[in-house]
Amino acid sequence: LPVSEPPEDRFRVLFDEQFRSIYGYALRRASSPEAAADVVAETFTTAWRRFSDVPEGKQARLWLYGVAARVLANTRRGEQRRDRLIDKLGALAAERIRSDTSHLGDPLGVRVQEALDSLPSRDREVLVLSAWEQLTPAEIAVVLDVPPATVRTRLHRARRRVRAHLNGLPADRTDPSGQAPRLLFPGHGGVT
Amino acid sequence: VTTRAEPEDEYLDTLLRTQMLVRDEALADWDLERTAVAVREEILSRPGHAGRAQRDRWADFSTGRFRRRGAFVAAAAVVVACVISGVSVIGRHPGDGAYAAQVVASAQASPRLLIDDPAWKVTGVLFDESTPQTGEMRFTGGDQHAQVNWYPIGLLPGYVADRRPVSTVVGHIQVFGHPAELLGPNTGAKGACCEVLTALNDKIMVDFSGPRSVMGKLDTVDVRRWLDALPATVFTGDRRDLAVEDMLAGLPKPPGYDPTPVQAQALNSDRYQLGAAVVASVGCAWFMRWFDARDRHDQVTADEASQVLRESRDWPVMRQIQSQGDYPMIFKIQADRTHDGVKSRFPPLTRSGLMTTLGCTGPR
Numbered sequence: 153l154p155v156s157e158p159p160e161d162r163f164r165v166l167f168d169e170q171f172r173s174i175y176g177y178a179l180r181r182a183s184s185p186e187a188a189a190d191v192v193a194e195t196f197t198t199a200w201r202r203f204s205d206v207p208e209g210k211q212a213r214l215w216l217y218g219v220a221a222r223v224l225a226n227t228r229r230g231e232q233r234r235d236r237l238i239d240k241l242g243a244l245a246a247e248r249i250r251s252d253t254s255h256l257g258d259p260l261g262v263r264v265q266e267a268l269d270s271l272p273s274r275d276r277e278v279l280v281l282s283a284w285e286q287l288t289p290a291e292i293a294v295v296l297d298v299p300p301a302t303v304r305t306r307l308h309r310a311r312r313r314v315r316a317h318l319n320g321l322p323a324d325r326t327d328p329s330g331q332a333p334r335l336l337f338p339g340h341g342g343v344t
Numbered sequence: 345v346t347t348r349a350e351p352e353d354e355y356l357d358t359l360l361r362t363q364m365l366v367r368d369e370a371l372a373d374w375d376l377e378r379t380a381v382a383v384r385e386e387i388l389s390r391p392g393h394a395g396r397a398q399r400d401r402w403a404d405f406s407t408g409r410f411r412r413r414g415a416f417v418a419a420a421a422v423v424v425a426c427v428i429s430g431v432s433v434i435g436r437h438p439g440d441g442a443y444a445a446q447v448v449a450s451a452q453a454s455p456r457l458l459i460d461d462p463a464w465k466v467t468g469v470l471f472d473e474s475t476p477q478t479g480e481m482r483f484t485g486g487d488q489h490a491q492v493n494w495y496p497i498g499l500l501p502g503y504v505a506d507r508r509p510v511s512t513v514v515g516h517i518q519v520f521g522h523p524a525e526l527l528g529p530n531t532g533a534k535g536a537c538c539e540v541l542t543a544l545n546d547k548i549m550v551d552f553s554g555p556r557s558v559m560g561k562l563d564t565v566d567v568r569r570w571l572d573a574l575p576a577t578v579f580t581g582d583r584r585d586l587a588v589e590d591m592l593a594g595l596p597k598p599p600g601y602d603p604t605p606v607q608a609q610a611l612n613s614d615r616y617q618l619g620a621a622v623v624a625s626v627g628c629a630w631f632m633r634w635f636d637a638r639d640r641h642d643q644v645t646a647d648e649a650s651q652v653l654r655e656s657r658d659w660p661v662m663r664q665i666q667s668q669g670d671y672p673m674i675f676k677i678q679a680d681r682t683h684d685g686v687k688s689r690f691p692p693l694t695r696s697g698l699m700t701t702l703g704c705t706g707p708r
Contacts (some may be wrong), residue, residue, distance in 0.1 A: 160388055160677065167384045172371050179366045186502075193383060200387050241379050248374055249365060264359050283360035311356055318359075 159203055166212060167196055173285075174216050179245055180284060181224055186242030193241075195220040217285065217295040221277070267317040275310035278303055378696065385674060448567055455544055456570035457492050459483050459554075460561045464490070466573050477548050483558075490554025492562060500549040503541050511539070517560040519552070520544055526559055584618065591622040594660035596652055598633045601626065619665040620703075627656060627675060628704035634682050635695055646682075653679035671702075678702060 175192050182188035198219050199206050207215050268276055281292045289307060293300040361367070453476040458466070464485040480493040495503075507527055515526040517540065524542040539553040544564070552562050565573075585607070592603055606625035630649050637645035656662060657676055666672040681693050698704040 160673075163388060164384060167380075167387070171380050171384070172368065172376070175376070176366055176368045176371045179371075180364055193387070196384070197387050241376070241383060244374065244376060244379060245366070248370075260359070261362050264363050268360070268363060280360065283357040284364050311353060314356060314360075 163200055163203060166199065166206065170213055170216055171196075173213055174220055175241075175245075177217060177220055177285060178224070179249070180280070184242070185245035185249060188245060189242035191220055191223050194223045198223070211294070214287075214291055214294040217281075217287075218297065221295060263318055264314075267314040270317050271310055271313060275306045275313070278306040279310040279314070282307060381697065389674065448571075451567045451571050454479065454570070455494055455548055455550075456565050456567065457481055457494070457544075457550070457562060458565050458570060458573055459485070459490060459558050460563045461485065461558060464558060464561075483554070485555075485558065488555050490552070490558055492550060492552040494544065494548050494550050497543055497545075497547055497549045500541065500543060503549065503551060507539065507541060514538065515556075519550075519560065519562060520564070526556070528556075587615070587618055588622060591619060591661040591664075592626070595622070595626045597626055598629050598649070598652075601629045616665045616671075619661045620671040622661055623656070623659070623665075623671065623675060624703045627653065627679075628698065628702060631678070631682070631693075631698055631702075631704060632695070635693075650679075650682040653682055675702060 171192070174195055175188065178188035178191040178195070179185060182191050195216055199216060205215075206212055268280070271279065277296070278292055281287050281295060282289075287295065289303040290300050292303045292307075296303070455476075464483050467482045467484050477496045478494065480491065483490045483492075511527040513525045514528040515538075516523055517526050518524070519540055519542050522542070524540050526538050526540060528538040537554075537556045538559050539551065540559055540562075541549065541551050544550045550562070552559065588603075588607055592606075597603075603625065606621055630653050634646050634649035634653065637643070637649060656679055657672070662672045662675075678693065678698060695704070
């Protein structure tokens with residue numbers, strides 16, 4: 153909406169357009185659906201409090217990701233008050249996630265998760281912003297407030313380590329078929 | 345869209361995407377609309393964008409969480425809330441020493457918590473008499489603040505699990521006669537050092553945050569002492585009935601409007617909450633008339649209802665409460681949406697949506 157419109161209306165448009173993106177971002181990273189709901193609420197509360205700072209267009213989503221990242225990283229989030237409405241949002245997600253996540257437990261999924269977990273948090277976040285939120289290195293740089301070159305370096309390093317980790321794990325560790333280890337990424341070394 | 349040169353990167357990303365707890369395309373199918381709108385409106389009800397802070401009397405108490413103001417707090421038509429502010433005596437005529445039975449019953453439903461320190465004053469109470477196991481109180485002592493929330497006892501393990509990763513046990517104290525861990529630092533209410541999560545009894549858990557000096561001073565008290573400690577103007581008993589009649593008298597009512605529900609509410613509140621309840625009662629009746637007319641394609645009646653709703657900003661009770669919270673603003677936004685000439689990017693008004701945003705409970 154044009155800036156001549158009331159800020160309440162412009163905030164509603166921002167919220168409606170970006171809510172699910174930010175909620176998905178938070179759900180994929182927070183310790184629980186309830187915590188994710190808190191992150192979403194805090195992120196948009198910050199956006200409302202600093203509404204004049206929120207960029208327009210596509211940049212708004214990157215700005216919100218950046219705020220959400222800081223909310224997630226804020227070790228003070230324990231001070232947050234539970235709210236019945238936010239709890240409801242978290243409960244809705246918890247209910248759906250229970251029925252939607254059967255795919256996470258398959259053997260290959262376990263290996264991928266282990267590879268992700270093996271990464272330093274900064275490299276991991278760059279990698280998942282690329283893979284999950286499908287952001288370009290330039291966009292990730294905006295979210296994390298670091299130079300694009302740094303993002304590219306971290307992204308390259310993270311991908312190399314994940315490939316190596318996946319190749320380095322014997323398949324029989326997670327594959328009950330007992331077949332020989334399969335290199336997911338031929339040409340890349342094992343665990344470094 | 346990412347820029348990837350190597351097919352291996354695409355394959356790796358595909359593998360990584362298998363580990364997404366929730367995919368955006370799945371999230372798109374979740375029925376989140378009502379809750380999302382409710383969260384959005386609650387955020388908007390908070391002090392935020394320039395110029396709004398002055399409209400929210402709870403700003404001083406803000407802990408970074410939502411205050412049940414605006415749409416939700418003000419939707420007092422469904423919430424029998426006791427919100428206290430100001431400095432006078434509730435539920436009795438000054439000096440007569442007797443509380444109305446209604447007020448006593450309300451106090452009896454509450455856990456009646458107080459900080460046992462004369463330097464600390466109650467500044468706010470919010471609880472729902474129909475769900476007395478949930479509520480909150482706020483206190484100030486000089487320039488310091490403390491807050492206690494209470495919930496059903498079954499939530500205690502979840503609260504402990506929620507705080508454990510981000511808190512440190514900084515000590516042990518006695519609360520309600522039994523030992524409890526003192527969590528800190530930087531948890532709880534604004535400026536607070538410490539937080540205690542503990543059971544009050546076999547039905548209620550308590551989440552108390554504040555300066556360390558008061559953490560061991562939270563206690564339960566009898567009805568009289570608790571009521572004496574509430575420094576608020578609350579409309580109750582005869583005063584409440586007269587106030588409701590006065591507020592109703594200044595409002596246009598739709599044909600068939602029944603004031604009985606709002607007149608019969610055992611609502612103990614300040615003028616803002618009471619006013620919001622009255623506005624919800626009459627305003628929602630007009631909204632329902634507008635919906636019904638639209639449903640039967642009666643444009644004349646729909647236009648008449650829309651006109652009344654859009655003129656609600658001039659209702660005396662609106663003027664009385666508009667400086668005290670955001671309910672009038674939220675009501676105005678919904679009222680404007682009944683006007684077909686107003687272009688809106690928002691979804692059409694729905695009865696259930698009004699229940700969420702204004703507290704309309706159904707046909708009246």
